[in-house]
Amino acid sequence: MKPIERDEVQRAIDTFAKRDVFLHLETTNGAYASHHDESFFSAGAYIRNAKVQYEHGKIVGDDPYRVGLKLEIGWVYAEGLNHFEIDEQGRLLLAGLDSTGKLAVALQISLQPFE
């Protein structure tokens, strides 16, 4: 993965619009957050292989970025994104890595289900 290049990510988002795509969306503080700091309120969410179609999608912001996908009757968004890769299978992998490199958020779009 490399730091997000906004135009390249926007072009990739555009290519997936109005098609059936599979989404991976994840936010996490890590399973040990409340172990290391008992006052920390740990929260996260995870969805893998949600099959959706979006009308359009946008990347907004100035590192870190936000990505929003407008569905026919709903929305998907993620914030804190700063790294991306279009992998060998043509999937768009977006991630937000904290200052130590740990993943905090991921939004991934694929034409085929994720394994």
Add this chain to the structure above:
Amino acid sequence: MEKEKQVLVVFPHPDDEAFGVSGTIASYIESGTPVTYACLTLGEMGRNLGNPPFATRESLPKIRKKELQDAADSLGITDVRMLGLRDKTVEFEDDGELTDRISSLIQELTPSLIITFYPGYSVHPDHEATARAVVRAVEALPVNQQPKLQCVAFSNNCVAELGEPDIIHDITPVQDKKIAAMKAHRSQTEAMLATWAEKLEVEDPELLGWIQKERLWTYQWPEK
């Protein structure tokens, strides 16, 4: 260390074996005791992807599978069972099916000792769910066929509630194998091991103590 016929180690993530019990594993193997490591997931949801990142969410499982094999090689484990569950979902699996997976391993291997996490004192939901499944599988056996059950605990309250560990293995003779196993899990341990380099150089007693003394608690069955 007491002589064992067969040891079964059950943890959910590649690297769970490395920190707490890899010296114990290497010691058993050196003494001729076969050790099977059942690892439930490939740590697909690990947050460490390298810094700068050399993995993605999608490539991480393949990398960690290789790391697991490398770690097993450095400890001499020849029987690694990857159970194919997904990281962070173990507690949501069907409890009965999960128990059956463990039961069939016990039936096949008839271990004299099982090492897993201590339920209630192992922090990560996958650790807890794995530990509960092992306890259920052992509990289902007739008492005279139950293997010993020794557990890793590290929650903040573990010593206050369980007392000091009743088993402490000094693994100094196999320390190099342990460090090699920790290093093998590069994607997860690289940053941490980098901070150790200096301490190891000056033989920092606190760090060496933590590496050399492996602590286990014999599982205490609740009173019926």
